[in-house]
Amino acid sequence: MPYPSFPDSTSFAAFDLLPLGACLVDRNLRVLGWNRVLEEWTGLSRAEVQNTSLADKYPHLSDGRLRNRFNQIVESRSPGVLSAALHGCFLPVQLPGDTPDALMVQKTTIRPWNRAGDVVLVVIEDVTVAFRQLHELRADKHELVSAFAQLKAQAAALSASETRVQAFLSAIPDLILRINADGLCIDVKPPTDSAWSAMTHQFQNRSVFEIFTPPVASELVELLGQVLKSGEPGTIPFQMPIAGSVAEFDGRVVRSGTQEVMLIAADVTDRRHFDEELLISRERLKMATDLAGLGVFDWDIVKNRLDWDDRMFQMYGVDRDSFESAYEAWQKTVHPEDLLTAEVELHSALQGLRDFRTVFRIVRPQTGEVRWLTANGHVVRGVNGEPLRMIGVNRDITDRKRREDQLAKSYAEVKAAREALEAHAKLLSATNEELAEAHRQAQSATRAKSEFLANMSHEIRTPMTAILGYTDLLLQDEAFVGRNPAQVANLETVRRNGQHLLELINDLLDLSKIEANRMQVEWLPTAPLKVVHEVYELIKVRAVEKQLDFQVHFESVVPESFPSDPTRLKQILINLVGNAIKFTMQGQVTLSVRYRLIDEVGWLEFAVRDSGIGMSPDQLENLFQPFGQADASTTRRFGGTGLGLTISKRFAEMLGGSILVESELGRGTTFQVSLPVGEHQQVRLVDATLPAEPIAAAPAKPALPRIEARILLAEDGPDNQRLISTVLRKAGATVTVVENGQLACEAALAAWHGGSPFDVILMDMLMPVMDGYAATSYLREHDYPGPIIALTANAMSGDREKCLAAGCTDYATKPIQREQLLRTIASALQPVSA
Amino acid sequence: MNFNDNQIDALTEIINIGVGxxxxxxxxxxxxRIELHVPVVRVGKFEDMAAQFIVVDDxxxxxxxxxxxxxxxxxAILAFPHESGVKLGQLILKLDSGEAELSEDISGVLEEVGNIVLNGVVGSISNLAGAELSYSVPKLCMGQRIEKIVEAEISRHPTVEQYLVMADARFCVSQRDIDGSLLLVLDALMIKAMLSAVLGQYA
Incomplete structure (x- = not known):
């Protein structure tokens, strides 16, 4: 294979004739020849490129893969090809009318031009079209492949479901015809196991009028129309002459397409010939009856033939030989008194009203012996429901009957004796019981009412918490007060009335509790000095407001401590002193305390005197009755519930004491509370005066404590959640809110185990899922050490006990009072040792 | 004429230098990285080796x-069975494996690969033979029976005794092995002379 005989570049012009790009270059890509096609493709004329290196014009030729390959080929001094897929193009050529980055795809062949191998011929072929087609083909092919795969899957699914349908159909023993709207049978599924299933194939493509008798066909066409229209399946029983006899079918017609139905025809010919079946049943029945000691009868009603088995003959005491084998033979043996009933039952059964089941007596013909029998029978019916025969059993229950009768008789005797005794006893106790009952009823009516109220405690107080709390928040919001001076007065009214309502509720509830016997007093060491001091501190503000002189006098030494209930005592005194201030327009109110000895028993007496309006003897009479304020006008003038005195009196009585009142209209009133202190010898007496300073002037209200703590609030009511967390956050606390006891336990334990426990848990006592008592107990059982403060609307002492018993550190009452709450939290936060 | 083991080994070595x-x-x-080995080389008369074509033919x-x-x-011929050709092209072009045809781009790549391999092998032989060669431009031939391609060359020089060298060419790309067949139709005298020279040199 000689080298091409073009010794110089001028002769290279012959390459202009080729439809390929062609150039001669040396190993440095310096151009020695450049044909016309390349001029067209590159826009570079032969003169422009002659003797210049292509690497200067085309950077991709200066190094990289293409240049390496080029060098390799030149080096090998043998021809090489540059495939389009690996190299794209040898010379970049912008294709006309295409996007700017569309370059010609080129296949390039390089071969040595001279013997020295330092000049090579580069021939470039445009293979863009082939490549484009290839890529389009590939895209098409991908689509085709996926479309094909889809088709295949569909076909597989179809054939699978068709197979299933076929399998399903072939499992049905019935004849199935697909019939179109024109009444043409378009498909046949022959019945299985039928002698004539082969002939049903000829139904294919026949009209129903060719398949069925005209009346059946007409009925079927009508039904077909209905089924197609409504979509509801229909039934059609029909007969069809087949193979010389008549077969009976139960047909069901169901819609199987918009324009076709399926007729599913079950051959019931055999079902209606039941004799064979019956024989088998009778065999089984016999075995069963032998075991159970039953006699079996079989009465052919049509022929009036009655068959008995051996046991029947024994039972009836009749010889088989003399038996007439007819209904009348039985009739004769039945006890005359029972015959009517037995026959009525029998005929009811024959008419299909109910099963034959009855009890009757027979008289054995030879001995005259009377026996009790039960009978059960089943009626066998023909095609039209007519009774054909009755098969049934008898059982001799004479012995059982006798035993039962005896038992019933003894029972009746015993019962009679017992009733006589009871009647006697009743007479004796009747009087007592009636009396007690009347009393119980009277009491329970009152208690029911009171219990209802006591139980309502929580529900009534909770909304009050929200009302008063938010009112307070608004009134404490200085920005709000500044902007809305007019509303402040309105809010004050809301607060005042709210507080009044709350007092009312509290009093009412206390009273209810007392009346429901649910109020308890706690017997604790009670320091009278301390109680009086607290009452003084609380009340004096009101006295100062009314410009009344309020004084406390200790008229003797008093016990340092005595067993009583400090809470109740305080409540009594606050009520009495509060009333005194309320009903006194001017002058003074004094609280005097003294210790008295009566028959070696110490008594403590608290006397509250005012210079107020006083009361008439009439008014005094009703004073301690509930709602017994002196008169209705007093309520309007002074407010209050009128329950305070009633409650105070009950409390005093519960503490073993009493309250007395002396009054003169216009001159003032004195209430005196007397409480037992205990045996004189055991009482330690102290000199008592109130601390000097507090009396002198009302101390400045101490600032609210800052609570810089992490607090877990367990509270289910959204209003209270918001209110309490607002109060706490304002005081500087970080609050986490959960809505039931269970969540509280989870949160508290998680925080504790996580090493950053909550500083305080505020636990509402009544919550859904798990209440506060349960939650607190649970936490304490799990050794939870932190303080838990109970929040309860049940402000009375029993509840407090319950909270503390559950493991609470302290408790705060609802409605939430900001100051009280914050102080309670603050004291809980202090270390126990402090 | 038969080749002894030494001669076969030498020929194997020469070809492996080229494919290397x-x-x-x-x-x-x-x-x-692409590795290429020619583990076994067989050499003989076309007629004697025709039976082996039956295996690869179709x-x-x-x-x-x-x-x-x-x-x-x-x-010199580098032949690929259908699947190997497609696979090699896919691996080099990093096409997805859905492609099943020896399409335009894949056959172009095979042509260039064949070009490189054959130049290497023939170059190695010609170096040892000390012969100066001129080569034809590589040509891709699709769907032809391989024995026809061999026969065509043999029949062009009826007076010269020619041998056929057949070798399995095993490409290893991206941890995949791809087999092709390398065939050389060579002047019998040249082979013998070349092998004598080589063996003499090393003897």
């Missing part, structure tokens, strides 16, 4: 052919 160089060039081109789809003339004359 080709593998280097291929790796450079593709930017990924499955060969793509063959790259380069003829050489000059001091040594003959034909």
């Amino acid at each position: 160089r080709a593998a280097g060039s291929l790796s450079d081109l593709i930017g990924e 499955t060969i789809e793509a063959a790259v052919i380069q003829d050489f003339r000059g001091g040594l004359q003959g034909r």
